[in-house]
Amino acid sequence: MLKKLTVTALTLVFSASMVFGSGFSIYEQGAKATAMSGAFAAQANDVTAIFYNPAGITALNGFQVGFGVDIIMPHANFTGPTSTDPNLYTAADDQTFTPVTFYTTYQINDKMNVGFGFFTPFGLGSTWDDNWAGRYLATNTQVQTFFLNPVFAYKVMDNFSVAIGFNYAIGSVTMEKMINFPVNNSDVHSKLAADGNGMGWNIGLQYKPTEEMSIGFAYRSNVMLKFKDGDATFDLPVDETDPLYPIMRSTFPNTKGSADLELPTLMTFGVSYDFTDQLTAEFDYVVTGWESYDKLTVTFDDPVGGSTETTADKNYQNSASLRLGLEYRLNDQLALRGGYMRDNHAVPDEDVEPSLPEGDRDIYNIGFGYKMGAITIDGYYMLLMQKDRVITNSVHDFNGTYKSVGNLYGLSFGYAF
Amino acid sequence: MKYLKYSFIFIISGLILLTGCNLQEPEIRETTLSNNEKLLFSRLMAVGDNIVAGYQNAALTEKHQKRGFVALLAQQGQTPDFMQPLLGYPGLGSESYSGYGTLELRYLDNPNTPNTVNPDPQIYAVPFADYPDFDPVSMPYVSEEVMTYPLPYNNLGIPGIVMEDILSGKTKLKSKSHSGMIDLVLRNSANPLGELPAFQQAKLFVPSLMICWAGMYDVLGYAQYTGNAQIKLSAPTSAERFQEKYAALMDSLLSTNAVVVAGNVPDILDMPYFNLVPSVVIDTVTNAPYLNDQGNPVPLLGVEEGSRVLFPGKNAEKAGYGIPEGILNGNGQDIPADMVLDTSEIALVREAIENYNAIIDTVCSNRHIPVVDMYSMFKELKTGISESGMVFTDAYISGGFYSLDGIHPSDLGNALIANEWLRTINDSFRATIPYVNIPQLMSDLQPMNTDTLTTNQ
Numbered sequence A: 001m002l003k004k005l006t007v008t009a010l011t012l013v014f015s016a017s018m019v020f021g022s023g024f025s026i027y028e029q030g031a032k033a034t035a036m037s038g039a040f041a042a043q044a045n046d047v048t049a050i051f052y053n054p055a056g057i058t059a060l061n062g063f064q065v066g067f068g069v070d071i072i073m074p075h076a077n078f079t080g081p082t083s084t085d086p087n088l089y090t091a092a093d094d095q096t097f098t099p100v101t102f103y104t105t106y107q108i109n110d111k112m113n114v115g116f117g118f119f120t121p122f123g124l125g126s127t128w129d130d131n132w133a134g135r136y137l138a139t140n141t142q143v144q145t146f147f148l149n150p151v152f153a154y155k156v157m158d159n160f161s162v163a164i165g166f167n168y169a170i171g172s173v174t175m176e177k178m179i180n181f182p183v184n185n186s187d188v189h190s191k192l193a194a195d196g197n198g199m200g201w202n203i204g205l206q207y208k209p210t211e212e213m214s215i216g217f218a219y220r221s222n223v224m225l226k227f228k229d230g231d232a233t234f235d236l237p238v239d240e241t242d243p244l245y246p247i248m249r250s251t252f253p254n255t256k257g258s259a260d261l262e263l264p265t266l267m268t269f270g271v272s273y274d275f276t277d278q279l280t281a282e283f284d285y286v287v288t289g290w291e292s293y294d295k296l297t298v299t300f301d302d303p304v305g306g307s308t309e310t311t312a313d314k315n316y317q318n319s320a321s322l323r324l325g326l327e328y329r330l331n332d333q334l335a336l337r338g339g340y341m342r343d344n345h346a347v348p349d350e351d352v353e354p355s356l357p358e359g360d361r362d363i364y365n366i367g368f369g370y371k372m373g374a375i376t377i378d379g380y381y382m383l384l385m386q387k388d389r390v391i392t393n394s395v396h397d398f399n400g401t402y403k404s405v406g407n408l409y410g411l412s413f414g415y416a417f
Numbered sequence B: 001m002k003y004l005k006y007s008f009i010f011i012i013s014g015l016i017l018l019t020g021c022n023l024q025e026p027e028i029r030e031t032t033l034s035n036n037e038k039l040l041f042s043r044l045m046a047v048g049d050n051i052v053a054g055y056q057n058a059a060l061t062e063k064h065q066k067r068g069f070v071a072l073l074a075q076q077g078q079t080p081d082f083m084q085p086l087l088g089y090p091g092l093g094s095e096s097y098s099g100y101g102t103l104e105l106r107y108l109d110n111p112n113t114p115n116t117v118n119p120d121p122q123i124y125a126v127p128f129a130d131y132p133d134f135d136p137v138s139m140p141y142v143s144e145e146v147m148t149y150p151l152p153y154n155n156l157g158i159p160g161i162v163m164e165d166i167l168s169g170k171t172k173l174k175s176k177s178h179s180g181m182i183d184l185v186l187r188n189s190a191n192p193l194g195e196l197p198a199f200q201q202a203k204l205f206v207p208s209l210m211i212c213w214a215g216m217y218d219v220l221g222y223a224q225y226t227g228n229a230q231i232k233l234s235a236p237t238s239a240e241r242f243q244e245k246y247a248a249l250m251d252s253l254l255s256t257n258a259v260v261v262a263g264n265v266p267d268i269l270d271m272p273y274f275n276l277v278p279s280v281v282i283d284t285v286t287n288a289p290y291l292n293d294q295g296n297p298v299p300l301l302g303v304e305e306g307s308r309v310l311f312p313g314k315n316a317e318k319a320g321y322g323i324p325e326g327i328l329n330g331n332g333q334d335i336p337a338d339m340v341l342d343t344s345e346i347a348l349v350r351e352a353i354e355n356y357n358a359i360i361d362t363v364c365s366n367r368h369i370p371v372v373d374m375y376s377m378f379k380e381l382k383t384g385i386s387e388s389g390m391v392f393t394d395a396y397i398s399g400g401f402y403s404l405d406g407i408h409p410s411d412l413g414n415a416l417i418a419n420e421w422l423r424t425i426n427d428s429f430r431a432t433i434p435y436v437n438i439p440q441l442m443s444d445l446q447p448m449n450t451d452t453l454t455t456n457q
Helices: A031-035 A054-059 A245-251 B002-019 B035-042 B069-076 B164-168 B181-186 B198-204 B216-223 B239-254 B313-318 B343-366 B374-380 B411-429 B438-444
Strands: A063-079 A089-091 A100-107 A112-119 A123-127 A140-157 A160-181 A186-207 A213-220 A223-235 A255-263 A265-274 A279-289 A295-304 A307-313 A319-329 A334-343 A361-372 A375-386 A389-391 A400-416 B044-048 B100-107 B122-127 B209-213 B259-263 B385-387 B390-392
Touching (some): A031 A319, A031 A334, A031 A361, A054 A112, A054 A160, A054 A213, A063 A123, A160 A223, A160 A255, A186 A255, A223 A295, B035 B069, B044 B198, B164 B198, B164 B239, B181 B198, B209 B239, B216 B343, B239 B259, B239 B343, B259 B411, B374 B411, B390 B411, B390 B438, B411 B438
Parallel strands (some): B044 B209
Antiparallel strands (some): A063 A400, A100 A112, A123 A140, A140 A160, A160 A186, A186 A213, A186 A223, A213 A265, A223 A255, A255 A295, A279 A319, A319 A334, A334 A361, A361 A375, A389 A400, B100 B122
């Protein structure tokens, strides 16, 4: 009979959380929109509207495709924990992420358009050294989501369009951290890797009360990503010959783990105005419904650390961002763009931990768009400056200061057949 | 050529792409000591009993003395030439009278009893016979250098002494507690300056910082089972005597002109040693309470309600004591009385600890001596002390805080204690001595990093 040690000192709870965006959302799904800090739900006048506000595709003629790539380069570091040394400095490993997007739209007739989008609205990750002070909280966390999003848009009136879409989401997560086995004070490397999928829907409205003005509204539903039969693996620091091996192995069996992760709603309201023929400004207000992510429960097929279920409190809050974008069209070919955005944190102070060192952000963008006949090229650069996040009341007793900055670059290519 | 006009945009974007923005790296990547802080710790001395000495796993041995909380304080404060009476392996302790040193965990779950429901750890004392190089009688130190060190040891903590022995205990015989460890730490038989108690030795050294954590053994020496090893105190030191001697001790320590920091007494009754053995018969096959024909647990003989069976009572029970005849291997005799604390003894222990801590508070606050609240810290273990995502509790073996003897803290427990002392020192003297990096220590103590028992330098 195998006995399992019930180890209260083990915090077996996996944290599923990632880097950047409020919480771990990525709103950068098109170079034109991102150059204007994502203030695009009212304009929504290229194929990326499928993400920002699908009602906008009713303005797109014929058959159009768009392909985009982003290069996301976050830097993050942590100073602390204060219980050890308030000046102890640890930098997270630098990583580069390159999510891609693909969009296509087709105009069925004057009133109806269909479209399809492929994008990654949630994800990213963080990697810290296996031996660092926060290794019992997180070492490596990676999350990817892929959304497949067919939409149908209908022009109700010349100045009013609506759209509805269906979302099929695929997710993959890898969460790694150390668990201490206090009996011989050995670190067990734990890894949970799982794939999951889920479904959701989205709608969009676009209304142009005057020639110059446009109002957009877009909403994306929750998506419940169901991760089933992921691999929970535990690398023991001792081999079979060690007297402690049997009980360590039965305490940490390699087993299957499942979890549900509810992705948040996304609600956008935007207004744009053409001040001149050349200058357009847009203001958007985006609310990410992170409230849905209040806890994460992982269930195991075999008891791990004496229990088949672990729950981590997440307590995320809804977070709002204010986005202001400008486009200046020098001529028919070239447009220059810029934007500023204020994005507010989703994770309350006490729950911030190293797998997701997020915080309030000031974000600055510049970009351009260039047209050569049927071809469009858009590019942007984004500087993401996160306010230093000073944590003094961590529920994990891991207080300190998180600093983070991000450089993002993106290019989109569009073709109108 | 009109494309040229715009080429600057691409050049600029290219430049941005190359450079990006990065975080400024801090100039200070960890806290370093100021000169004043170094000065404070330059001549660190410690007096007290078991935990101060670095006693762990029922013995004093270098392997754990080096990781005792006083050694950790010296490490964090960069005390130069910090010296302790380091003993070789397997060390000396409560099992030494019968030829054993420190305790080791052999199995967390004894493979010879495969049918237990609860894991039954197998702990054994390391016999001297396995270490012929270790001479427990005439040369237990790790080296000649340690034995003949020309100055007093910085750590004058002595296991098994009562508080007043710090002031007046000179040798095993010339002391109140008669602890065999006194001679090892004070080395008075070969002292050219004559026989000096711990306090006098510390004073000679002209200390800059005096750590004093005393009083625990004044009650532990009464409450614990001592067998033949040590002299059992017939009663906890009385409050009157404690008051008188503690005030004298603090006045003496202050007379050295050192900065004095004191600690109070933890509630020893919370320690696993006093809580591990249930007061009902345990089935040796399942390691779970034995149930009689009516399905009820069977109380141990000689254990009244409200009494506590001490840790060694487990071995007596295995030999049949406390178990009624006809059940398992029961011999029908009581669990030996000195392995049980009855309710009146428990009350005496509680009262003593309360009295000592009240006295320590008053005596120290009158003299502006900061007190490290060890009582509260040990209490906190009930709910758990969390640190960087780990939680330490008072659970035996799996809680991480206590060593195998169920009384003295483990290496990690000592690190938590050191940080508590540093917190008080930092708060009291506006210092910023860095705390022991617990996650780093846990990494250093990984089995693969410490496998060799000969960590002796």
